[in-house]
Amino acid sequence: MENGTTTSRRTWNFKENEKLVSVSDLTVRSVLNKLRCCIDPADTRPIIPLGHGDPSAFPCFRTTPIAEDAVSDAVRSANFNCYSSTVGILPARRAVAEYLSQDLPYKLSPDDIYLTIGCGQAIEILLNALARPNANILLPTPGFPYYEAWGGFTQMEMRHFNLLPEKEWEVDINAVESLADENTVAMVIINPGNPCGNVYSEQHLKKVAEMARKLGILVISDEVYAHLAFGSKPFVPMGIFGSIAPVITLGSISKRWIVPGWRLGWLVTNDPNGILKEHGVIDSIMGYLNISSDPATFIQGAIPQILQETKDDFFSKIVNMLREDADICYERIKDIPCITCPSKPQGSMFVMVQLHLNLLEDIEDDLDFCAKLAREESMLILPGVAVGLKNWLRITFACEPSYLEDGFQRLTAFYQRHAKKQ
Incomplete structure (x- = not known):
């Protein structure tokens, strides 16, 4: 004592x-x-x-003064001091849907958009939503290690396919097919590429989509560097092939607007055939969102102005x-x-x-x-x-x-x- x-x-x-x-x-x-x-x-x-x-x-x-003014206007309006809805406030989701639809052969709905705390949280949400006993996911090598970190934390098995340096870091399609089995749920591509600096052609992306349909898996397309393409190949969003295989696009304003600290991203379902909803993936995403945090509401409030008014x-x-x-x-x-x-x-x-x-x-x-x-x-x-x-x-x-x-x-x-x- x-x-x-x-x-x-x-x-x-x-x-x-x-x-x-x-x-x-x-x-x-x-x-x-x-x-x-x-x-x-x-x-x-x-x-x-x-x-x-x-x-x-x-x-x-x-970043552009338009983005800075949009955040200032949102704060001063006092309209965005409240909690956000689970999926993000409607004006922001509508603005993201309109922004992304410009590059797609179909129109996204605000219901296809889930706002996240940067692209990092989008990865966290999606890998947790897809995790189940014995599930495996196919990841690129080299790749972005955040996928490995969350894959390991959710206890999904991670299988790696090579990107081919001699072919400007294209996906090794044959390797992907040999890795997949009945427990494979998805594959990840990053375009434009981190860490490789590559940009995939439309033809190559179509091959990826056709392979995903053949294997019965969805494609997770990390497009956080969307439109930051400066070589001979233009940026093409994977979502244009959503009618071939379901695509979930991850993105944010972080890189194109040079504001990574603002932490505003999105998870987007490109799935005109409704396959993700039919197989419960949407319910799983919603389930995770219901127990996670939301992006700051004033940043969401600034999104319509940022996306619609930034000049070319x-x-x-x-x-x-x-x-x-x-x-x-x-x-x-x-x-x-x-x-x-x-x-x-x-x-x-x-x-x-x-x-x-x-x-x-x-x-x-x-x-x-x-x-x-x-x-x-x-x-x-x-x-x-x-x-x-x-x-x-x-x-x-x-x-x-x-x-x-x-x-x-x-x-x-x-x-x-x-x-x-x-």
């Missing part, structure tokens, strides 16, 4: 959630946080952040800057022998490059490369292992051109310091 209380209890009944701890290590955020810890605080140079897809820190990538010249400016940055990145990569790029990026904000360890000394793998690069050059690049492709690197090029030039000078110096002696 001490001060009249017992101190004899030696154990407590709670402990960490081991699954949550393990799956959180799979995220881009987790890997980059560890790399930031490697940066030498004594280095007074600015950090070159080529690891994360968030260009909003750079003045040249500021804003979008053109963003795409042109990305094209310029992609050109700089692609050309500078050629000057560094230890990395090679299989194809020039045509969309999104990323490029995958292969790391040639045989040309380097005292570098064990891609993670070791990125940790030492952070420590020696105050520069962040994402190791390929974080997106499922060991000994590759994902470089983010959406930043001020001067930062890119500085970054590649540092990368060149790093290579020369660690180059294997001839």
Whole structure:
């Protein structure tokens, strides 16, 4: 006894959630946080952040004043201080339906739209809605690790198909067919591509849809980088093939409007044949929404103004800057022998490059490369292992051109310091 209380209890009944701890290590955020810890605080140079897809820190990538005014107007109106409905407020859902329908052969209804806290929550909702005993989902390699994290947390089996670098990162259709069985519920595609910077042609997307119909699965099309295409291929939404196989599109305003922190996304059912409703997927989505949180109502209130009034010249400016940055990145990569790029990026904000360890000394793998690069050059690049492709690197090029030039000078110096002696 001490001060009249017992101190004899030696154990407590709670402990960490081991699954949550393990799956959180799979995220881009987790890997980059560890790399930031490697940066030498004594280095007074600015950090070159080529690891994360968030260009909003750079003045040249500021969002349009129309979007800023829309949020301000929504807040000052006092009309959006209330709770949201489970699926999102009707004016916002109607605006998203009209916005997305511009690129489709049919019209979406507001009932096809579910507003989410960014695209990340859309992934969370959908994978939980599809999870059931013995279910498996087909994921691309390389891919976006958030799918792995939520797939693991929901205890779905994850099966991986390759994207083919020699074919501009197209889906390996034959591999997908060989992986699928009666327990396969869906496959994921990301277009424009994260982490590869690819853009899929209409012909390739149609092959994916036809294969999905053959296998009896739905297609999850992650289009968070929709319309950020600057190469020879235009962006084509997977939803145009919703009559062949059901498509659930995930998207947001985060990237096209350069506002990832506003956390407004959507989950959209492209299913004119009503297959998702018939098989209970809509009920499962609604069930999860009923126990989850909603996007901030004032952001939802701003959505109609943001989607309807943003001018084309804003979008053109963003795409042109990305094209310029992609050109700089692609050309500078050629000057560094230890990395090679299989194809020039045509969309999104990323490029995958292969790391040639045989040309380097005292570098064990891609993670070791990125940790030492952070420590020696105050520069962040994402190791390929974080997106499922060991000994590759994902470089983010959406930043001020001067930062890119500085970054590649540092990368060149790093290579020369660690180059294997001839």
